[in-house]
Amino acid sequence: MIESALKDKVVLVTGGTGSFGKKFISKALMLDAKKIIVFSRDELKQYEMRKEFGENSRLRYFIGDVRDKERLYRAFEGVDIVIHAAAMKHVDACEYNPFEAVKTNINGAQNVIEAAIDRGVEKVIALSTDKAAAPVNLYGATKLASDKLFIAANSYVGEKNTKFSVVRYGNVVGSRGSVVPFFQQIKHTGVLPVTDERMTRFWITLEQGVQFVIDNLNRMRGGELFVPKIASMKIIDLAKAIGPECKIEIVGIRPGEKLHETMITIDDSRHTIEYNDYYVIAPEFNWWTTEKIEGKALPDGFEYNSAINDRWLTVEDLREIVKEN
Numbered sequence: 610m611i612e613s614a615l616k617d618k619v620v621l622v623t624g625g626t627g628s629f630g631k632k633f634i635s636k637a638l639m640l641d642a643k644k645i646i647v648f649s650r651d652e653l654k655q656y657e658m659r660k661e662f663g664e665n666s667r668l669r670y671f672i673g674d675v676r677d678k679e680r681l682y683r684a685f686e687g688v689d690i691v692i693h694a695a696a697m698k699h700v701d702a703c704e705y706n707p708f709e710a711v712k713t714n715i716n717g718a719q720n721v722i723e724a725a726i727d728r729g730v731e732k733v734i735a736l737s738t739d740k741a742a743a744p745v746n747l748y749g750a751t752k753l754a755s756d757k758l759f760i761a762a763n764s765y766v767g768e769k770n771t772k773f774s775v776v777r778y779g780n781v782v783g784s785r786g787s788v789v790p791f792f793q794q795i796k797h798t799g800v801l802p803v804t805d806e807r808m809t810r811f812w813i814t815l816e817q818g819v820q821f822v823i824d825n826l827n828r829m830r831g832g833e834l835f836v837p838k839i840a841s842m843k844i845i846d847l848a849k850a851i852g853p854e855c856k857i858e859i860v861g862i863r864p865g866e867k868l869h870e871t872m873i874t875i876d877d878s879r880h881t882i883e884y885n886d887y888y889v890i891a892p893e894f895n896w897w898t899t900e901k902i903e904g905k906a907l908p909d910g911f912e913y914n915s916a917i918n919d920r921w922l923t924v925e926d927l928r929e930i931v932k933e934n
Contacts, residue, residue, distance in 0.1 A: 614640075614690075614826035618731075621646040621688045623675055623721065624695030626654035628784040629736065631661075633692060633819045638667065640823070648684050649695065650674045675717030681724035688728065692822065693721050693735040693759075696752070700740070700865050703748040714751035715758070722762045726771050732829065734822055735759045737777035739811055739870040739915075742877070746865030756834060760892050763831045772831030776822050777872055779811025779839060779915070782934045788847065789931055796852035802860045808844040809869050809915040812922060813837065814934055821887070832892035836872050841918035842927055850927035873913035881907050888913065 615637050622630045625647035634645050646669045649655060655670045662668060673680035675695045685691065696714050697703055703710035718735065725733050737756050740749035762773040782789060792801055813821075817837070825835045848857050862868070873881055873888060882889045882904035889904065891897060922930070 614823060616641045617643045618689040619644045619646070619687055620690045620692065621648055621671075621684060622692045622694060623648045624693075625649050626651060626658050627694060628781065628815060629694050629818060630692075631658065632815045633694075633822065634668070635662075636819055636823065638665070642667065644669060646671055646684060646688065648673050648681075674713075675720055676712050678720040678724060681720050682728065685724045685728035685730055689731045690826065691721065691725055691730050691733045693718070693733060696736070696755075698738070698748060700746050700748050701863070703751065704746060704865055707747050710747055710751050714748075715754045718755040718758045722758060722765070722773065725773075726762070726766050726769050729769065730771050732826060733759070733762075733771065733773045734825060734829070735773070735775050736822070737775050737834070739777065739779045739872045740867075741777065742871040743874050745867055748865070760832055760834065763892070764894060764896070772829060774825060774829040774831060775834040776825055777834055777836050778813050778818055778821065779870060779872065780813070781818055782812065782814045782930055784815065788844070789851070789934075792848060792851040796855055799855055800858050801848040801852045801855045802858050803845050803848050804860055804862045804866060805868060806843075806845045806857075806859055807868055808862075809841050809918075810844060811839050811870055811872060811915045811918070812842045812927075812930075813839045814930065816934075830897075832894065832897050834890040834892075836888040836890065836913065838886050838888070838920070840920040840922045840926075841915040842922040846922070846924045847927050847931075850924045851931060869914055869916035871912060871914045873907075873911070875910060875912045878907045878911040878913070879909075881911075883907055 620642045626649045648671045671684045697710045738752050741752035744750040756775050759773045759775050821837050877890050880891045884904045
């Protein structure tokens with residue numbers, strides 16, 4: 610079933626030189642994608658990726674920015690599947706450069722949608738974040754807007770056959786700029802800074818995130834927002850796992866930061882469908898129906914929050930995951 614989504618397909622990944630992009634592309638090569646286009650704006654990262662992946666007749670590298678609609682139109686020619694992973698994602702950078710975040714995360718989403726429809730792309734999956742649910746910072750707000758655009762795009766296609774869905778998950782172990790490499794870089798100082806000892810986060814490995822996207826290429830009908838059932842962890846436990854000999858310094862929550870993250874709000878849960886290992890937040894459009902869907906409705910007042918999760922990672926679990934990733 611997994612092979613049917615990518616086998617003999619032309620796939621384009623925006624932000625293809627990022628942590629997710631590289632892992633997804635290596636997987637897509639193994640699953641016999643016909644051609645894979647790496648679309649990103651950093652020529653150095655593309656150069657480094659060429660060296661890492663070696664010469665491969667199925668790989669193409671396009672320099673471009675999702676802000677540039679004309680470049681997307683050219684890049685999407687003949688493409689079957691688009692994975693939209695390009696984004697400004699660092700909370701501090703988005704707070705300090707708000708207009709730039711809007712141009713990339715919101716205007717860029719619109720450009721991807723319009724280019725995909727006009728070029729006849731079959732399926733588009735956009736990557737979201739837990740920070741898009743009940744956002745308190747600009748990054749989360751722009752990604753919430755992006756999510757809404759991609760879901761609504763299914764009503765925008767007219768007679769075209771392009772389908773759009775969104776995948777939302779939590780913090781990715783070891784992704785660039787995340788807390789794991791930061792702790793690893795500074796643990797030699799003997800001190801690890803933790804913003805608040807109560808802080809929790811959802812936790813997923815890069816391999817799990819990529820596989821979840823591939824699985825949903827098969828499942829998607831267009832309009833769904835897919836959320837995996839994943840474990841929570843305490844940031845203070847992560848610090849203990851990475852630097853057991855280190856002193857932990859409580860430094861206070863940064864602007865735009867939450868104590869706990871949410872992936873499904875109470876309001877969203879009213880139209881969310883539960884499956885064994887994931888949830889689907891269904892679109893509130895009259896054309897979308899739950900007929901022939903085997904999942905079940907959630908109870909009133911349900912919220913998928915990292916503080917009240919029923920799956921938790923221990924310090925030892927975290928130590929093993931960090932070691933493997």
